[in-house]
Amino acid sequence: MGEKIAVKVDDLTVAYNYKPVLWDIDLTVPEGVLMAIVGPNGAGKSTLIKAILGIIKPIAGSISIFGEPYAKQRKMVAYVPQKGSVDWDFPTTAFDVVLMGTYGSLGWIKRPGAKEKKIALESMEKVGMLSYRNRQISQLSGGQQQRVFLARALAQDASIYFMDEPFQGVDATTEIAIINILKELRKTGKTVIVVHHDLQTVPEYFDWVTFLNVKRIATGPVKEIFNDDNLTKTYGINYKVAVNK
Amino acid sequence: MTEYFNLLWHDYTLRTITLGTAVLGAICGMLGSFAVLRKESLLGDAISHAALPGIALAFIITGAKDSATLLLGALVSGLIGTYWIRGITSKTHLKSDTALGLILSTFFGFGMLLLTFIQKQPNANQAGLDKYLFGQAATLVESDVKLMVIVTAVSLVVLLLFWKEFKILLFDPDYTKTIGFNTKFIDVLVTFFIVLAIVLGLQTVGVVLMSAILLAPAAAARQWTNSLSTMVLLAGLVGALSGIFGTAISASQDNLSTGPVIVLVASVFVLFSLIFAPGRGLLFREIRFRNNRKDLELMKTLQFMYDIARDHENISHPHAIRILNNFQGYTKGSLKKLENEDLITLDGPDWALTQKGFDTAAEMYNQHMNNE
Numbered sequence: 116m117g118e119k120i121a122v123k124v125d126d127l128t129v130a131y132n133y134k135p136v137l138w139d140i141d142l143t144v145p146e147g148v149l150m151a152i153v154g155p156n157g158a159g160k161s162t163l164i165k166a167i168l169g170i171i172k173p174i175a176g177s178i179s180i181f182g183e184p185y186a187k188q189r190k191m192v193a194y195v196p197q198k199g200s201v202d203w204d205f206p207t208t209a210f211d212v213v214l215m216g217t218y219g220s221l222g223w224i225k226r227p228g229a230k231e232k233k234i235a236l237e238s239m240e241k242v243g244m245l246s247y248r249n250r251q252i253s254q255l256s257g258g259q260q261q262r263v264f265l266a267r268a269l270a271q272d273a274s275i276y277f278m279d280e281p282f283q284g285v286d287a288t289t290e291i292a293i294i295n296i297l298k299e300l301r302k303t304g305k306t307v308i309v310v311h312h313d314l315q316t317v318p319e320y321f322d323w324v325t326f327l328n329v330k331r332i333a334t335g336p337v338k339e340i341f342n343d344d345n346l347t348k349t350y351g352i353n354y355k356v357a358v359n360k
Numbered sequence: 361m362t363e364y365f366n367l368l369w370h371d372y373t374l375r376t377i378t379l380g381t382a383v384l385g386a387i388c389g390m391l392g393s394f395a396v397l398r399k400e401s402l403l404g405d406a407i408s409h410a411a412l413p414g415i416a417l418a419f420i421i422t423g424a425k426d427s428a429t430l431l432l433g434a435l436v437s438g439l440i441g442t443y444w445i446r447g448i449t450s451k452t453h454l455k456s457d458t459a460l461g462l463i464l465s466t467f468f469g470f471g472m473l474l475l476t477f478i479q480k481q482p483n484a485n486q487a488g489l490d491k492y493l494f495g496q497a498a499t500l501v502e503s504d505v506k507l508m509v510i511v512t513a514v515s516l517v518v519l520l521l522f523w524k525e526f527k528i529l530l531f532d533p534d535y536t537k538t539i540g541f542n543t544k545f546i547d548v549l550v551t552f553f554i555v556l557a558i559v560l561g562l563q564t565v566g567v568v569l570m571s572a573i574l575l576a577p578a579a580a581a582r583q584w585t586n587s588l589s590t591m592v593l594l595a596g597l598v599g600a601l602s603g604i605f606g607t608a609i610s611a612s613q614d615n616l617s618t619g620p621v622i623v624l625v626a627s628v629f630v631l632f633s634l635i636f637a638p639g640r641g642l643l644f645r646e647i648r649f650r651n652n653r654k655d656l657e658l659m660k661t662l663q664f665m666y667d668i669a670r671d672h673e674n675i676s677h678p679h680a681i682r683i684l685n686n687f688q689g690y691t692k693g694s695l696k697k698l699e700n701e702d703l704i705t706l707d708g709p710d711w712a713l714t715q716k717g718f719d720t721a722a723e724m725y726n727q728h729m730n731n732e
Contacts, residue, residue, distance in 0.1 A: 169536065189539065189540045190540070192536075194534075194535060196534055199603060200534060205530070205588075207587070212531070215532070218525075218528055218539055223525065224521055225524075227521075227524070291721070
């Protein structure tokens with residue numbers, strides 16, 4: 116192989132009230148892939164990335180980022196939560212939200228200065244939201260809110276991006292804009308891991324895929340493992356969609 | 361009123377009380393903004409009720425009746441109550457409203473029990489503890505106000521120092537965790553100062569009404585602004601004004617106790633803001649709704665004209681107004697309005713689209729197609 120390993124998960128188990136949500140997950144993600152995590156509702160897709168990012172405490176398991184424990188490598192990782200996870204009526208502007216992406220590297224107490232503001236503006240430009248920078252966030256459309264979240268992650272200038280259903284509730288234009296940005300990130304050597312719902316677009320958008328349903332079913336290049344066999348194993352029923360066009 | 365200001369100038373007690381209620385209103389308003397934005401409005405109510413047994417126990421243990429000692433007791437039991445609420449929500453299946461209700465009633469019940477126990481005691485020193493139930497601003501003395509000012513100053517410093525951390529925690533706690541902040545610490549810090557502000561107000565406003573002072577200014581301020589910093593400042597201002605006006609009204613009318621009047625003044629601010637604030641106010645919304653409907657009619661007419669005009673090589677080719685007859689949306693007034701906005705030109709019985717009108721309609725058309 117020779118290539119570096121971006122994310123390594125060992126024996127990860129997560130449970131809510133004794134009911135296992137993720138069971139003994141081993142996962143290795145090589146650097147520079149654009150990977151989808153697919154699986155049915157309740158398969159633990161969001162939980163997996165939340166556990167990797169330390170938002171949810173696992174019962175067992177360890178996570179390493181480029182060979183070091185996650186706690187040491189936080190600055191290499193950026194997270195784009197589900198759009199619905201925050202209150203968009205919060206009194207703030209699109210620019211302020213993007214600026215939050217620089218808070219992590221600033222650390223405690225220090226205020227964002229000219230350098231941070233420049234980074235935030237550049238990130239907004241990348242996602243085509245520069246002209247909306249002074250908009251109150253409740254006045255943005257769903258797609259624009261998603262772009263703001265993406266811009267916030269871009270402002271972190273990380274090596275690995277975790278995204279939780281970035282295409283949910285966005286318009287077609289935004290979906291294309293976002294996937295182009297993700298492909299751009301991969302081109303520059305970044306690793307992007309996306310919780311994804313729409314099986315139809317997997318071969319078009321991603322080059323790597325993980326099938327998940329409480330247990331990990333398969334991980335690998337889309338060309339090799341995105342087939343009816345794995346889909347059936349993951350989704351239970353005999354899964355023959357129009358994905359093999 | 362002039363009489364009141366004369367009094368304020370000369371009467372030392374009134375000045376002390378006014379300063380106290382103003383400072384209290386300001387700090388509660390500012391910290392209350394955080395409670396409101398975290399959707400933890402009822403936490404304030406639970407904390408203030410949870411503080412009561414602390415006051416009673418502090419008296420039983422020390423026998424002292426000075427407010428500093430009693431409020432220290434209130435602070436301790438308020439913090440224990442808050443800690444338990446958090447514990448119940450995170451460790452059991454109970455939802456936070458249930459946890460709040462449980463702690464509120466249990467602590468308050470226990471506090472009432474202790475108060476009646478104290479009242480049955482032979483030493484006559486116990487009188488006056490019940491002022492913490494409904495508050496009695498008249499009992500504020502200089503040392504109380506000094507304490508308020510000091511706590512307020514400390515809160516302000518903390519607020520300024522950790523502004524960025526507070527803001528991001530309020531907006532997106534999960535994300536805050538991922539970028540390396542200790543969210544538990546920020547959470548404890550915010551909550552601690554909210555508890556502190558509540559405890560500080562117990563003597564003035566009382567256990568029962570305290571949460572109103574915390575929430576009302578914030579609720580009013582939220583209506584007027586879309587910026588967190590402005591909201592916090594405005595809430596502080598509304599809180600301070602409620603304190604000042606409330607004290608003034610209760611001082612100029614006999615037998616009106618200050619706490620409830622302050623709460624009522626704050627409620628008037630809320631009511632006024634809910635109705636009249638631009639943007640979020642009910643009145644403004646109604647006006648905007650009507651304007652939108654008018655605009656929509658205008659745009660529908662323009663759209664219809666666009667459909668006719670785009671079949672012609674020259675988009676500004678004049679057409680008879682008559683041909684709009686089979687479209688019901690237009691009136692003389694709306695044509696005039698379109699002309700005023702340079703979207704069309706009128707010439708006797710004819711109309712013609714301008715370039716701007718054509719572009720506006722075309723853009724609308726595209727948007728419409730994209731949304732399909």
